[in-house]
Amino acid sequence: MNLPPDSPPAAQQAAGSASTDADLLTRHIGGDPHAFSEIVRRHRDRMWAVALRTLGDPDEAADAVQDAFVSAYRKADSFRGEAAVTTWLHRIVVNACLDRMRRKSIRPVADDELVEAAERDTPIPDHTGDRDVSMEVSAALKLLPADQRAALVLVDMMGYSVEDAAQVLGVPTGTIKSRCARGRAKLAPILAHLRNRSDLTRVSSAKGAELRDG
Structure with missing residues (x-):
């Protein structure tokens, strides 16, 4: 109409x-x-x-x-x-x-710098809530190359399937899988203190609610 x-x-x-x-x-x-x-x-x-x-x-x-x-x-x-x-x-x-x-010519952090950052930041202080964890995840994501960061945001934080993320980024599904795997491997030493994947899921849900409520 x-x-x-x-x-x-x-x-x-x-x-x-x-x-x-x-x-x-x-x-x-x-x-x-x-x-x-x-x-x-x-x-x-x-x-x-x-x-x-x-x-x-x-x-x-x-x-x-x-x-x-x-x-x-x-x-x-x-x-x-x-x-x-x-x-x-x-x-x-x-x-x-x-x-x-x-x-902005944002330079990805090299693998050896990621390891140094993880060692330098140990021990990790206690965290008081989802916002603290969310800030850590956001800071860690900035250390990744742009293509890996984009893939991880879509798949791990926004909940897209690999197939949907591949459509969004205009690349094969295998490329998304590879970028996510490499990104997760680089983030592992920095986010090791977030004991399990449920922490990241909890952060993603809380942050989404925060964005909607804001």
Whole structure:
């Protein structure tokens, strides 16, 4: 159903909520001035979470998400429907994050430096809650090369399947598996004090709730 541009905002929002992402994108391409705003409303929180965990800096993440949505707005007609709109948006957001990391020439930490960092930080003090653990995980992720960090954020922190992460990053599933394995191996000595994987899962869930509530 196409509503006239001067329809009440509540009516516009109700119409948008009843549409699929693909419908909204088609309407946006066709000139609907409200359709893309609904796409942003639906997905901005999750895109923000991906950007924040990938970049580890709220200001950089906000800029990356803004860049990504501007790019998606302008290039909507490049969407071919071969993947879900959300996958397409995630790919744009992750690419925006990687571009920012490359422009800043962030140097990945070498393996021997990771070992030195782990030894230097031992013993680890007690942690008082999920926020402390989350900060440690975010700091550790910054030590990884951009491609490994992006894969781990999608698979281990956002809960994407290897297949979905491969679609987002535009690489084979085997590449995602390899990047995750190498990333986990590099993080192991630094995060060894987080005794088991449930700690990371707990952090991911808590951080997601924090982002939604904020």
